[in-house]
Each structure stands twice: as structure tokens, then as C-alpha cells.
Amino acid sequence: LRDRMLREQGFDDCYAKVKSEENTKALQLLPQLLQELDSIRDVHTRLATALRGVFAGNIFDLGAASTESMYHAGEMPAFNKTRQQLLPRPWIVDDLDRAVTKLGSRAHTKAIMFVDNAGADVVLGMIPFARELLKLGVHVVLAANTLASINDITNAELRTLLADMDDTTVKECYADGRLRCVASGSTTCVIDLAYLSEECVAAAQGADLVVLEGMGRAIETNLNTRFTCDSLKLGMVKHPEVAALLGGRLYDVVCKFETAL
Secondary structure: OOHHHHHHOOOOOOOOOHHHHHHHHHHHHHHHHHHHHHHHHHHHHHHHHHHHHHHHHOOOOOOOOHHHHHHHHOOOHHHHHHHHHHOOOOOOOOOHHHHHHHOOOOOOOEEEEOOEEHHHHHHHHHHHHHHHHOOOOOOEEEEEEEEEEEEEEEOHHHHOOOOOOOOHHHHHHHOOOOEEEOOOOOOOOOOOOOOOOOHHHHHOOOOOOEEEHHHHHHHHHHOOOOOOEEEEEEOOOOOHHHHHHHHHOOOOOEEEOOOOO
16 A cells, blocks of 8 residues: 555655665675685585575565664675574574475476565575576576565566676576566565466466565465475565564574475
């Protein structure tokens, strides 16, 4: 309702400048991160490192009071520091080992990945993870918001990011269709999978892996959703109420992997 009211008053994307600035900052760190990942020979270690990057990137969330206050105070921790200082395992939901074992076995051919925020979240988290899946031969569809909501990245912004990205794997896969991005149909920071866009539904055909990322999409609205294909739900808990409900800690990690029904 808030986003709809803002749009009706002409405020289509209140966080556009913030998202653009954070994307630029994250892109400067991306080459070093990809070089680090490429230097890891063991596929399971590489996937686990990429997933830790997803959790670290997900702290950039202006829809949570705790992280919003850090951002405006100039106290948002750097990506590498956040990644190094994730809460110790076991996390609140910790299927990391099962997830990397299945992903590393090359069991999947197509993944649809619902991304969350702009900046470090998508640039240093989800795109490097998607790149690892691409290297394993998985076709990847990235699904982003149709319209803006807080600092969530939109499909239009994601397309620009991918087109401008200076990485051989990403550029080649995006050019030949192994990597695609679509508008999910969502206009909020959560997602109801019963109301996806026609484009997203068509793009999801044949997927044998669904990845939901972010507190709103993976935890608050779909943590217990079951699928007829493998699913991976990823996020950092940034609301104390959610942490209490799950029996964990603030800034705890959710990594929930489930096989197909």
C-alpha cells in the first residue's frame, strides 16, 4: 500500500540515487571477489564461499530498521568484513553443507533465482553465486521486481548491470541466453509466488532449482513453501521479531535447502 501510494503521488523510485551509488561501489569490489572465487579449486568450497557472499551482501537492506539506521549513520559494515564476521555456525537454519553437496554434483540444469536488494546484495552476492552455477552448466534466470520498492533492485536496473558488467563468463552467458533476467511481477519487498508475471512464469518452465533470496522473499513469505523441484532459501535475519520467532539471533543466517516434493 505504501509503495502504491508513493507511486500515485509521483514518487516512483525514492531510492534510485542510493541504489545507483551502491551498485557503483559494489562493482569496484567485484573483480577482486571473482578472482578470489576463481582461485578456489574445490567446487564445494567455492560454492560455500559464494553463498557466504550472498549472506554478507544481504545486510544492505533499507527496509529493516536495524540496517537502515546503520546506513544513514555511515556505519554500514564493508562487504568483506561482514562476510568474515557472519555469526558462527550452526546458523538459525543451516543446510549449507547439503546445499553445496547437491549443487556441486551438477544435478541441476536450470535455476530461477529471485533476487533482493541493489548494491552489494546483488552485485557481490547473487551475481557471483549465479556465475558459479553458470560455470557448472546451469542455465540461470534472475527474477527481479517489476517496479521499485525501497532499495530492491528492479528488472530494468538489473538488465543495465548485466549489460555493463566486465566479466567474460557473465558477458558471454548473458549474450547467448544462458543467463537471463526477467521481471517477477512483484512491486513489493516480499513475493507471492501465485502472482508472478507471465514473463516470469514462462521463463521458469523447466527449472529444477528455485532460489529465493532476502528476508522478505525467502524468510517472511516463503520459508515453509515447498516446491516440486529443489529449492534454496537464503537470507540474513534483520528484524528482531523474526529472529525471536525462529529462535535465533539478530543477523543470523537462513540457508534452507530442500529437495523436490
